Amino acid sequence: MVFNSHIGVLAFPFGTHAAPLLTLVRSLAASAPGFQFSFFNSATSNGTIFNERVSESCENIRVYDVWDGTPEDRVFSGSHFEAVGLFLKAAPGNFEKVIEEAEREIGLKICCLISDAFLWFACDLAEKRGVPWVPFWTAASCSLSAHIYTDEILKAVGSKGIAETAEQEQTLSFIPGLERVHFTDLPPEIFLDKNPSPLAITINNMVENLPKSTAIVLNSFEEIDPIITNDLKSKFHHFLNIGPSILLYPTPPTPDDKTGCLSWLENQNRPKSVVYISFGTVITPPANELVALAEALETCQVPFLWSLNNQAQKSLPEGFLDRTNNKLGKIVPWAPQSRVLAHRNVGAFVTHCGWNSILESISSCVTMICRPFFGDQKLNSRMVEDSWKIGVKVKDGIFTKSETIEALNCVMWSGAGNVMRENVYQLNEKARNAVGFEGSSTKNFEKLLEIINAPN
Template sequence: MQVPNEGHVAVLAFPFGTHATPLLTLVRRLSATAPNLKFSFLNTPASNRKIFSKIKPDDYQNINPYDVDDGVPEGHVFSGHPLEAVELFLGLMPENFKNGLEEAVEKTGVQITCLLTDAFYWFAADMAAEMGVPWVAFWTASPCAISVHMYTDVILSTLKGYTEENGNQTLNFIPGMFAIHAKDIPGGINQEVPFNIMLHKMGQTIPRVTALAINSFEEIDPIITNDLKSKLKMVMNIGPFDLALPPKSFPDESGCIPWLDEHEKASVAYLSFGTLLTPPPDELIALAEALETQRVPFLWSFRDSSKLPLLEGFLERTSTLGKVVPWTPQLQVLEHPSVGVFITHAGWNSVSESIGGGVPMICRPFFADQGLNSRLVEEVWKIGVSVEGGNFTKSGTMKALELVFSSEKGVEMRENIGNLKEKAKIAVGSDGSSTKNFVSLVKVVAGCENA
C-alpha cells in the first residue's frame, strides 16, 4: 500500500489498566504496514517504561515514545484510593497532551497528519478539528460497552434517573441489549466523579470521530455493530488481537504444557487473575476450598506472591492434584485440550482470550465494564458463568464448577464458545471482516482515504 512519506500520527494513550498495551499493539501493526509514517506515542513516563520494555527496539523503529505529565505532585503521598492516580492525571488533560504534541512536532520536524487516541479522550475531537486532521479513536473493550456509553442520556431519560430499585431493569429499548441490566453499566451512569464524567463526555463526543476501531469482531455482536455503523462515520472491528496477532511462543519455564499433557480432555481448571485483580483473601480461600472439595485438577497462575501464604495448607494437601506457578504462557495454556474452564476476572482481554482458546469461563467482575462483560458471557453468548453474587464463595464456586464440568449447560457453553472461536478465526483470516476493516483503517490513518 502506498502511503505519504511525511505522515505523522500522534498517538494519545490512556496509561491505566489494560489500555496502553493494546493501543501500542495496534500502532506497531500500523507502523509495520505503513513504514513511511512516523508515530509519536504520548503516554506517562511510568506507563511508557512498562509497555516499551516488553518489546525490542527493532520492533518499533518508526514509533517514538514521548512522556507527558502524569499529574502527580512532587512528594505526593497516595491515600490508597484506587482512582486517585487516574483523577490526578485527568486533572491535567488536555494540556499535558498538547505540550506533548508540540514536543513531537518540534523533534520530528513534521506536522501532525492524524490523531489516534484512546476512545476515552473526548477532547481529541476539538484537537483534531483545530489541526484539520482525522481523529481515529481506539476502543479496547466490546462493541456493547461503547454503545452503552453512547446511549447514557437515553438510558437516564427512559429510566427517569438511575437508582438501586431500577438496577435490574433491562435495556431492551436499546438495539442488541435485551439481556443487559441497568446495573451492568460500567461505572454507573449518574455518579459525578471525574472518571464517569469522562465516560459520559466520550459517549456524547464519539459521533464526531472519523473512524472508531474496536478490538473485537463484527460477528460477536452484529446487531450492536450495525447500530454503531448507523450512528458513526466508520466503525472498524479489527480484532480479536489475540488471534489476529498471535504472540511469539514463550518458554514454558514452569513446565505447564507437559503437566497438562498428563490430563484428560477438558478436565483441568486454569486460574489466572494477573497482579492487579487478585481476589481478596477470603475469596482466595473460598476458591481453593471449592477446588479441593470438588477434586478438580487445576493449574493456577499466581502472580501476587504476597498472598501465597494464605494457601499454604491447601497447596500441601493438593500437591498431586494441582500446580501453582508464578507465570504461564497463557494463550498456549488456553488452547491446550485438557483445559476445561478458565477462572479469571471479567475483563475484556480475558473474555477475548477465552474465546480464542475455545474455553468456557467462570468470571468474577471487579470494576469498569466487567459487570457488563459478565452478563454478556453468561446470558447473551452463553459461553460461561459469572460467580454467584459477584464474589467467590465456596458453595458458589462449587456450583459453577459443577455447571461447567458436569451439566448439559456446560456442554452448551463449550459448543457456543467453539462456534465463536471459529467466527473469530474467520474474521481475522485473509478475507475476513476484521482483516478488511484493518486495511480500511490503514488508509484513514495514512491519509489515503478521506472518511
C-alpha cells in the same frame, strides 16, 4: 528514512489499555512503512509494554513519555483509581507538551490523532490541527453501546432510581443487542450523579465527543454482536472492528522456566481437564472469597493452575498449598496467560471478565466462570452467560463455596457445559473468519489505513 506522514497516538496508561493500542499501532506501522508514529504514554506504562524486541521491530514508532500527574517531589503510593485521577487532571497539557516536542524532533506536523477513546480531549486537539481523530475503544461493543445510550438509560430509570429498577430486574429492552442485560449489570460510570469520579466524568465527556470522530476502532469482530454492530454503524461515520488482534498477532513465546506452568500442564493426562484462574493485574478477590474458591477446588478435586500474587496466597486456607501444590494444582505469581489458555489440557477459565481475557478465551475455545469486579466486567459477564452462552457467572457475582462448586460442575462436567464448549467453538470460528483474507476485520483494517492515509 524519510517519512511522509506523522501520526500521533495518545495512550491511557492503566489496566490493559495501552498494550492493545500498541498492538494496533504496530500493525499500522507495518502496513504503512512511510508513516512515522509517535506513541505518547506514561513512563511506567511504556516501561511495561515496550521491550527490546518490540522496539527493534518498530522502526517507524517513536516512544515519548507523558507526565503521569504525580508531583515531582513525591513517589506515588496511592490506589489505582487515585493514579487515574492524577493522570486525567494533568491532561491534556501533559500530552500537548510532548506532541510539540515530537513535531520538532521529527520535523513533521501530526496529520492524524489516534487515541484511547477515554481521552476525549484528543477530539479538541485534532480539531485545532484540522486533522482526523480516531478513537480506539479497548473494550467490547456491548459496553460502548451502553455508554452511547446513557441518556436513554437515565430516562428509563427516572424517578424510581437504580435500586427500584434493580429490584424489578428490568432489562435494557430498548437497546438493540442488550435485551438480556439488567440495569444492575451496567458500568457505574453511566450514573454520573451517583458516581462523579474523574473516570466517570471522562467517559461521559467521551460519549459527547465520539460522534465527532472520523472513525471508531475496536479490538473485536462484527460477528460476535451483529445487532449491536449494525446499530453502532448507524451512529458513527465509521465503526471498525479489526480484531481479535490475538489471532492476528499471537503473543510471542515467553520463557516459562521461572513458573513452569506449561511443563506442569503437559503432565496433566486429560485434555480440557484443568481450570485456569486469573483476575488480571488490578484487583484481587477479598480473603473470604479466596478461601471459598480454594475450598471449592479442593472439594471438586479439579486440577487447577492459579495465577495469584504472593501476598494474596497468604489468605488461602491453612494447609491448602501443602495439600494441593504440584499435586492437584499449581499456584504461581504470574502465568503466560495466552499460552496457558491455548494449551489443550485447559478446559475452563475463572476470570474477572475483562475484555482482553474474554478475547483470549474465545481465541482458545475455553469456556468461562466469571467473577466480575468493576467497570464493564458485570456487563461482559452477562453477555458471556446469557447472550453468547459460553460460560457462567457465579451467583450474585461473589465466590461462596457452594456456588463455586455448582459453577465448576456446570462448566466442567455437565451437559450445559458441553453446549457452552460448542458455542465457544462456533464463536472462535467466526473470529477466525473475521481476520481471514476476505473477513470483516480485514476489510475494516484496510478502511482504517485509507482514513489515516487520506490528505487533510
